[in-house]
Every structure is written in C-alpha cells, then in structure tokens.
Amino acid sequence: MFPFDAEIMPFVIQYAHSPVLVYSIVSAMMFLSSFGLPIPEEVTIVALGLIVHMGRHPDQYPPPEGVSISPLNIYTAMAVCFFAIMISDFIVYSLGKKFGTSPWLHKFFRKYLGENSLEKSRTMIHKHRFLVPAIFRFTPGVRFPGHLSCGMMGISPWTFLAADGLAALISVPTQVYLFAHYGEVILSTIKQVKHYALIIALVAAGLYIAVKVKKRIFGKKEPSAT
Template sequence: MDLLNFDWSQFAYQPGTVYIVIVAMMLLSAVGLPIPEELTLISVGMLAYVGQHPDVYQPPYPGAPVVNVHYAAVISLVAVIFSDTLIYTIGRVFGRRLLYHPRVHKMFPPHLMKRVEEWTHKYGTYACGIFRFTPGIRFPGHLACGMMHFPLWKFLLIDGLAALISVPTQIYLIAHFGDAVLSVLREFKIAVAIILLVVLIYFVIKKLRQRHLAKQEGLQ
C-alpha cells in the first residue's frame, strides 16, 4: 500500500470494522504498543470527515454506512477509559512484584518507574490525569496508580475527566477541519513521510536504549 496516497474512503464506509479496530488499538496502545493513541484518534477523525462528504469521496454504493463521528467519539472514549482501568487493575492485583517480570522490566526500566512513582507521590490521585496527557508513560503511570491502591472511583473520575477532555475533542476537531488536514497532507507528502520515519526511528532508539539500560541494571 502506498501510504502517501492512502485512500481514506475505503475504510470510511466500513464503520463496523473501524469501531472494532478502535477498541483493539486502544487496548494495544495501553499495554505499550509503540503507536501513539493520538494517531488512532486522528485517523478516526479523518475517516469520519470522509464519511460526512459523500459528494467528494464517493461511497461504494448509494446509502453505504459511514463512520459516524458521534459513535466514533463515544466508542473511543469508552475504549480509552476501559484500557486505562484494565492497566490500573493489573497493577492493583499483582502489585510491585509485577515490576520484576522480565517483560515488564525490559519495557519499563527502573529509572522510568522511579519517575512515575515520584509523580504519584507528589501529585497523589491527580497523577492519574497527568499520565493521561503524557504519552510514553501512560502504561507505567496507570500501573503505578493501581500498585499504590488509589481508590478506583477516584481513578475513574480523574482519568475519565481527562479522557473526556482529550479524546472526543481530537476526533471532532479532525472531523470538522478534515479538508484543511487533507490539503496539508497532499502538499507535504515528503514531509509527512519524513515525520513518520523520524517517529519510527525514535521508537526503535527508545526500545534499544531501554534494553541497554536493562542490561546495565542486570550487571550491577
């Protein structure tokens, strides 16, 4: 597939598939998949925009179902809160011994978890909302909230409010200003390709650095 000439309309008329993918991507992102949650939200917003303009982006047949921006926003919000709560629950059930699991230890080295714990001690329950706005440490942040046995209702309240502010807003903005976004993408295809490459390199370097630090910790 040519990513630079991606045909958004081919999925804009497959709402069922898109809604399922939203849930799957949010769950995978929550457990550390190196694909930013924001990328999923922006993509969903673009598909909703395409679905709202059948005169420009021709549907495969008259009356074809489309990605509904309101359904997409609600599903994304619920998927995000569910994913965050799942990670919180894992941390609460398994506690600190989970940090000694080889996989978790490699993904989140001690220096990162130390930073997360400092934030939770400093900001208390409000750290739940801070982690929601901080890509890269959402997973260990929500894990720490569970480990420290923050009350579930407080976690749901603060994380839910933070998600309510950030998740639907991104989808609605992209769905409304989609034409401007698509114009930019068409005019700056090379720039978009470079950005995607830089993001990929960043995550590869980050992963290699985490492994290196984990090895150093093991040698000490």
C-alpha cells in the same frame, strides 16, 4: 499527489462506510495502545476523525462501487473512542492493583523503567495522587507502566477513573470533532506539505551521501614520513 495516493485513498474511503468494522478496529487499537503498543493512540484518534470526515462527504470521497453509503456518526465515534480508552486503561490499572505485590511484577518494573524511574514514579504518585493519572494520559510511551503503577501504589479506583476520564474527555472528543469537521483543510495541507517533505528528504539524503563520500575519499590519513 504521490503515486500511491490513488491506491490508499479508495482503501481508506471504503471503511468510511463500515461503522461496525471501524469501531471494532478502533477498540482493538486502543486496547493494544494501553498495553504498550508502540503506536500513539493519537494516531488512531486522528485516523478515526478523518474517516468520519470522508464518510460525511461522499460527494468528495465517493465509496468504491458496490459499497453502500453508510457514514460513521461523529458522536458515536466519539463515544466508542472514549469508552474504549477508559475500559483499556482501567484494565491495566486493575492488573496493577491485583498483582501489585507480585515479585515478578516488581522485577518487570525495574527492568522496564529502572530503579530510579520507579522511585520517581512512586514519589510523584504520593504527592499528586489525583493529577498523576491525568498526566500519564498526556504522556505517550509511559501510559502502560504509569497506569499499572497507579494500581500498584494504592490509588483508589474512583480517583483513577475521575482523573483519567476527565483527561480523556478533554482530549478525545475534541480531536475527533476537529478532524471530522476540518478534515478537508487538513488533508489538503498534508498533500501540499508532503511534496516539500519529499524534497527535504531527498536533499538530506544527498547531503548525507556527499559527506560519506567526502570522508571516504579525503578522510584517509597520509602515511607518516619516516
């Protein structure tokens, strides 16, 4: 284990027995992710699954002294995560629907996506109205402009909710369930892999430094003969 594991693990474990706090943080992170926070919502989902796993196994991950054992319920965690995503996405969609004709929103879109990307988005939405919200759900980095454009370009609320909800219903509970039930295997794999990752990083850094030094020493041009 890395030296900081001894500090991080107790910090994480204590939240495995604080359901209200964890659900509040998850809801806030999903809201920010829907509005373009550069942290994939999958990171939050995976973290939630691992925290549920730790709370379900207090014998392996005992909470800090003074913290009562009150693990997160896996089904409640799934539901909170799912509805936090759906509500956040629908808020973004509603903003696009309400302010879709606003000049400043179109200016923002052209600056954010570029004219070519905006035209492609319009074409895709017109051709595949039902599939597009689901596609945006599985495309990190474009969810915010994608969901906003769904509202701007006239996709009905029920179509958006059905497509986005179906995609979220497939991905979110599955990820939480897998990490909650197989967290021990995943954590042990991470502990093993990170040692190799450190070695690879050190080797890469050494090669990078060696190349820079070689260029500095041997890369200088010889003065031309006169």
